[in-house]
Amino acid sequence: MNQSPSIVVAVSGASGSVYVLRLLQVLLQARHRVDLIVSDAGRQVLQQESGSTFPAESAAEVEWRQFIAAGPVPNLTGWSAVDVSLLVGQLHIHGLRDFSAGVASGSFQTQGMVVCPCSTGTLSALATGASTNLIHRAADVHLKERRKLILVPRETPLSRITLANMLTVTDAGAVVLPAMPGFYHQPDGVEDLVDFVVGRICDQLQIDHRLSRRWGGEQ
Secondary structure (H helix, E strand, O other), X not given: OOOEEEEEEEEOOOOOHXXXXXXXXXXXXXXXXXXXXXXXHHXXXXXXXXXXXXXXXXXXXXXXXXXXXXXXXXXXXOOOOOOHHHOOOOEEEEOOOOOOOHHHOOOOXXXXXXXXXXXXXXXXXXXXXXXXXXXXXXXXXXXXXXXXXXXXXXXXXXXXXXXHHHHHHHHOOOEEOOOOOOOOOOOOOHHHHHHHHHHHHHHHOOOOOOOOOOOOOOO
């Protein structure tokens, strides 16, 4: 089975766990290899938002796949689980402090990286080049290698410091893609709003999708 190039997905400690879990479903269904890194704060936020927890870093791959297939947040009305057999892409889990992971090096080829959600703390680390964990280092690698780096902040209002950091990372080559769903596609529920944002992430990665109706067209 042919696999598309790896996409690095990182989860930091901002609200919006639902976005990354849906993104993982979409990427794995599209046969992409995913290299996943979850921060300690990201785990805490998911617990607060959904009552569920990410599997342990050392958990078997099948446990991770079942968790992703189950659906982003159980209490979202109308959200259906995905058949785990449809998640055909490769999935690799990396420890937050495992600097021996391939994603810590520019010699490891990827199609891009998404930090979703991206906390203001992670944003600050990337703006200053502070590689204190594998998320920071992998993102720094994508900047230095001039590869696609997509940051998905979910914060409001924004301080001047955060706005300045967004400008700094944008000037360095990153794409700042706030979790700001549109409404012109006439969403029927929260799941449609989530898919709107995930679809915009996929657009940046040049991944074909039909997650929401586009402006000026049927899809």
